[in-house]
Amino acid sequence: xxVDTRVVHTDVPALTxxxxxxxxxxxxxxxxxxLDAFADGMTRPDGAFxxxxxxxxTVRALEDAVAALEGGTAALATxxxxxxxxxxxxxxxxxxxxxxxxxxxxxxxxxxxRDLAExxxxxxxxxxxxxxxxxxxxxxxxxxxxxxxxxxxxxxxVSDLPALAAxxxxxxxxxxxxxxxxxxxxxxxxxxxVVVHSTTKYLGGHSDVTGGVAVFADTARHHRTWHYAVExxxxxxxxxxxxxxxxxxxxxxxxxxxxxxxxxxxxxLADHPAVRKVHWTGLExxxxxxxxxxxxxxxxxxxxxxxxxxxxxxxxxxxxxLISLAPSLGGVETLVLHPASTSHRQLTEEQLAASGITGGTxxxxxxIEDVEDLWDDLARALPVV
Numbered sequence: 001x002x003v004d005t006r007v008v009h010t011d012v013p014a015l016t017x018x019x020x021x022x023x024x025x026x027x028x029x030x031x032x033x034x035l036d037a038f039a040d041g042m043t044r045p046d047g048a049f050x051x052x053x054x055x056x057x058t059v060r061a062l063e064d065a066v067a068a069l070e071g072g073t074a075a076l077a078t079x080x081x082x083x084x085x086x087x088x089x090x091x092x093x094x095x096x097x098x099x100x101x102x103x104x105x106x107x108x109x110x111x112x113x114r115d116l117a118e119x120x121x122x123x124x125x126x127x128x129x130x131x132x133x134x135x136x137x138x139x140x141x142x143x144x145x146x147x148x149x150x151x152x153x154x155x156x157x158v159s160d161l162p163a164l165a166a167x168x169x170x171x172x173x174x175x176x177x178x179x180x181x182x183x184x185x186x187x188x189x190x191x192x193x194v195v196v197h198s199t200t201k202y203l204g205g206h207s208d209v210t211g212g213v214a215v216f217a218d219t220a221r222h223h224r225t226w227h228y229a230v231e232x233x234x235x236x237x238x239x240x241x242x243x244x245x246x247x248x249x250x251x252x253x254x255x256x257x258x259x260x261x262x263x264x265x266x267x268x269l270a271d272h273p274a275v276r277k278v279h280w281t282g283l284e285x286x287x288x289x290x291x292x293x294x295x296x297x298x299x300x301x302x303x304x305x306x307x308x309x310x311x312x313x314x315x316x317x318x319x320x321x322l323i324s325l326a327p328s329l330g331g332v333e334t335l336v337l338h339p340a341s342t343s344h345r346q347l348t349e350e351q352l353a354a355s356g357i358t359g360g361t362x363x364x365x366x367x368i369e370d371v372e373d374l375w376d377d378l379a380r381a382l383p384v385v
Contacts, residue, residue: 024242025057045074045226054230058238062245063213066203069182069248070195072215074222076229077241081178081198082108083234084212088194089113089145091228092172092221095121098143100168102129102159103354104152106176107344110351113147126354129159130291132167145172150187150296151179154304154339154363155356156281158288162295165191172221178202178330183255184298188217194225199244201330205254209243211236254332254368258301261374262366268375269305274383276306276360301366302329304339310359312383313338317362319381322373329365334374337363 001009030049032038041048041055049055063075078084085108093099093116101113103126116122125138135146146168148159165173174194175187181202187195197203199211212234216222229235259282266280281292282299292299307313317325323334327342337343339357347355366374 022058022061022242022245024238025052026238027056028052045076045223052238053233053235056238056241058245059236059241062199062236062241062248065245065248066182066197066199066213067215069186070177070215071186071188072195072217073219075213075215076222076226077199077236078212078214078229078234079236079240080210080234081196081200081212082112084196084198084214085109085176086112087229087232087234088174088196088214088225089116089147090232091225093120093122093144096142097122097145098140099124099145099147100135100138100143100171101126101145101147102149102152102157103127104129104155104157104356105147105149106153107339107346109147109149109176110344110355111346114346129157129164130288132160132163135164135167139168139171143171145174147174147176148192149176149179150185151281151292151300151302153179153343154279154302154361156279156286156288156300156303157356158281158292158296160291160294161185161187161192162190179300179302180296180298181251181255183252184300185296188215190295193217193221200328202255202258203248203251203330204244205247205251205330205332206243207328207331207333209240209247211240211244255298255301257368258330258366259298261368261371262299262301262303264371265364265366265374265378266303266305269378272379272382273385274307274312276308278305279303279356280305302363303366304357304361304363306358307360307362307383310340313360313362314341316381316383320377321380322369322377323364329363331365332368334367334369335365339363 029051037048041050059077063077067075127134173192175192177195178198195215197213269275270278280303326335
C-alpha cells in the first residue's frame with residue numbers, strides 16, 4: 001500500500017490473552033467478509049456487531065453486566081435514564097392504552113406520562129402504591145402498563161411491589177430501580193417485567209457520565225423493544241458505556257458507604273428544630289418503612305426533608321459550602337437541590353402536593369465523604385429557630 005492508503009488502514013491486533021478491563025470499542029461500524037452475516041446482524045440485538053447504533057461490544061458488556069445484576073435475560077442500554085423510560089413506554093404502548101402509575105414519581109417521568117396522554121391519548125390512573133386492591137380497581141381491558149419506582153424521587157415512597165405486581169396480573173410491570181440499585185432490590189424477583197435505571201446515578205457513580213438501561217425478564221420483549229429503540233435513536237456512546245462499567249466495579253462498596261452516611265444524617269435532621277419532616281425510608285416514622293423493610297435490603301441514600309417554606313428552602317440550598325447545589329444524584333460527592341424549582345419544575349401545584357413535595361422540600365444525595373464534615377455543613381446552613 002502507498003502512504004496515502006497506509007495512514008487510513010490500521011490493523012487491530014489479535015489477542016491471545018484476556019484484558020483485565022473491558023476494552024473501549026470507539027467505532028461507529030464493523031467490517032465483514034461475509035455479506036449474509038452482515039445482513040443478519042442488522043435484524044436482531046444478539047447478532048454480529050454491525051453498526052454501533054444497533055449494538056457495540058462495549059455497550060453489550062454493560063448490558064450483560066446490568067442484566068446479570070438484576071436477574072434479567074437481556075438489557076438495552078440508552079443515552080440517558082429518560083431514554084430508557086421513553087423507549088420502554090413508547091415501544092409497549094399505543095394510542096388509547098391505559099397506564100396505572102404510582103403518584104410519587106420523578107418529575108421527568110410524570111411529564112412524559114402527561115405528554116403521552118395529551119398527544120397519544122394514553123390515559124393514566126395514579127395510585128398510592130401501598131394498596132393492591134386500589135390497583136385491581138384501576139384495571140381496565142385496555143390497561144397495558146403498571147409503572148412504579150422502587151424508592152421514589154424525592155420522597156422515599158416505596159410501593160408494595162410484590163403485592164402490586166401480583167394484582168396487575170398480565171399487565172406489563174415496569175419499575176424504575178435507580179434509587180435502590182440492584183444492591184438493595186432486584187425487582188424482577190418480585191414480579192417486575194422490565195427494570196429501568198438512570199446509569200448516570202449509582203451505577204456510574206462518579207458524576208462523569210450520562211446514560212440509562214432497561215433490563216427485561218423476557219427475551220422476546222427485549223427484542224421488540226430493541227427494534228423500536230434503535231429507530232428512536234436512544235443508543236449510548238461506547239465511551240459512556242465504558243465509564244459506566246468502570247463505575248460498576250465499586251458499586252457495592254459505594255452503596256454501603258452512601259447508606260451508612262445517610263442513616264446518620266437523616267436521624268440528626270429528624271431531631272433538628274428547623275426540620276419539619278424527614279423523608280428517609282429507613283426511619284420508622286416513614287409511611288413506607290414497613291413495606292420497604294419487607295423486600296428491600298436497604299433504604300438508600302438519596303432522601304428529602306422539609307423546611308418551613310420555599311424561602312427557607314431556597315436560602316438553605318444556597319448557604320451550603322461543602323455540599324454542592326447541583327442536579328443528579330448517586331455520585332461520590334454529596335449534592336443538594338430544591339425539587340419544586342428544579343427536578344419537579346414541570347409539575348403543577350396540585351401535582352407537587354400529590355407527590356408530597358412542598359416549597360420547603362430539599363433533596364439530599366448523600367455521598368461517601370466523612371459524615372461529620374457533611375453534618376457540619378448542613379448544621380451551619382439550617383435556619384436558626
